[in-house]
Amino acid sequence: MAEGDGQSTPAAGRVRVLTPTGALRGAGIIVAPGSVLTCAHVVAGALRQDGPTAPVGAVGLDVGGHPDRARGEASVAADGWFPGPLDGARGGDLAVLTTTWRPPPGVGFARLGPCGDPDRREVHVYGHPARAPDGLWSRASLVGRGGPHRDWVQLDGLDSATAWIEPGFSGAGVWDPATGRVVGMVTAALGDRGTRAAWMLPMEAAARLWPALAPAVTGHAPPGAAPSAAKPPTDHQQFALADALLRVSLVEEDRAATLLRLLPAHIRHGVRDHPRARLQVFYVVQACVDHRDGRAALVAALRMLDESSEAAGAALALFDEVWPQGPGGDAP
Known part of the structure; x- marks a missing residue:
């Protein structure tokens, strides 16, 4: 999948999925140039083709409410068909569409993030x-x-x-x-x-x-990627990183609860809880140090939470100083 800079706005990447004749069937998400996510049942309904295999043909795409009503076409990617439980399948009801259509200016594509633990937010x-x-x-x-x-x-x-x-x-x-x-x-x-x-x-x-x-x-390489060869930070450096993270207002406000929620489950579930904010954030850093993908995961979580404030920039700079990325680099 092509990568790039998505947009952190509610409207980014929103599209409608249409039948070949232009009737509305559902919604979709542009996740990268040329790639759209939608439900498998939306595509099957639009093309009137039921069954376990991917439908043949192209659905329509446009942007609802946009003054530019130019319509595009998209078809199911070769590896992008996962019909859901309501069809008697086990795939979760996902279809990945590929398209050469260029959406209207300003639509862009959506920035994605993990849901994490459902917590009634x-x-x-x-x-x-x-x-x-x-x-x-x-x-x-x-x-x-x-x-x-x-x-x-x-x-x-x-x-x-x-x-x-x-x-x-x-x-x-x-x-x-x-x-x-x-x-x-x-x-x-x-x-x-x-x-x-x-x-x-x-x-x-x-x-x-x-x-x-x-x-x-x-925000980091998928499981199985080569581990970083960078030397892990010492306990003193981990506390310095925790202090830098704690200066980010969105981390300080909830004792890193949102930051923690953005980490992968295999890291998040190993974080100890502590009522003192400084120790709580230190435990987050410590858990990341214990995993080969921990640095990339923590940097990605911070960027998701706050990528523009001065405090976040200072924290990212400290990561580069005391916990540099490995030779393969961190994913953007």
Whole structure:
């Protein structure tokens, strides 16, 4: 998958998925130039082809509500078909589309991030129901894993006044305002307005299905990459890194809880908890030092959380000084 600088805005990478004749079927996410994620059932419905194999043909793409209505076409990538549990399959309901279409100026592609542990934080979803085909926002909270697929995460509507997820939202990106990243993709809704429940496929689960997505989601090389040969920082240097991280306001505000949530599970689950902020952040650094991909993961998490403040810049500079990257480098 091509890589580059995505956009940390809620509108980045939003597209609609259409039938070949232009009828609306669902939503999609531009994750890199030429690559779009959507639901397998959206593509199958658009092309009227059911079955375990990828549909043949091209769906349409455009941007709802954009003054430039130029339409493109996309087809399923050779390695991009993962039909979901509602079709009796085990793939999570993901389709990776490839396209030569260039979206209108300003649309760009979305920056992705891992969902991490569902902790009832608020997320936003922009879908295209029949009553609002150009787009409609919905707000939800991440409740927990479950539903028809083991990797799916349940979304609950925040209140009765919030527009709810319905047909037309499938394939839409789930935007986490706390991190400025798309952390999931809507896959299904319960269809009961009284219950107001739906599900999403977390981006880290999408990356397991389609490994080419992993660097964009985690910000570092996928599992199996060569370990860094850099010398790990001493305990004194680890405390210095913790202090630098603690000067970043978004780290200090919640004792690195959001930073921790952005780390891969195999690192995150080894972090000890402590009520003192300095020791808590030190334990985060220490856990990263214990893993061969820890430096890249921690740098990526910091960049996801805050890549523009002076304090974040100082922390990144200290990483280069006391814990330099290995010869293979860190992923962007």
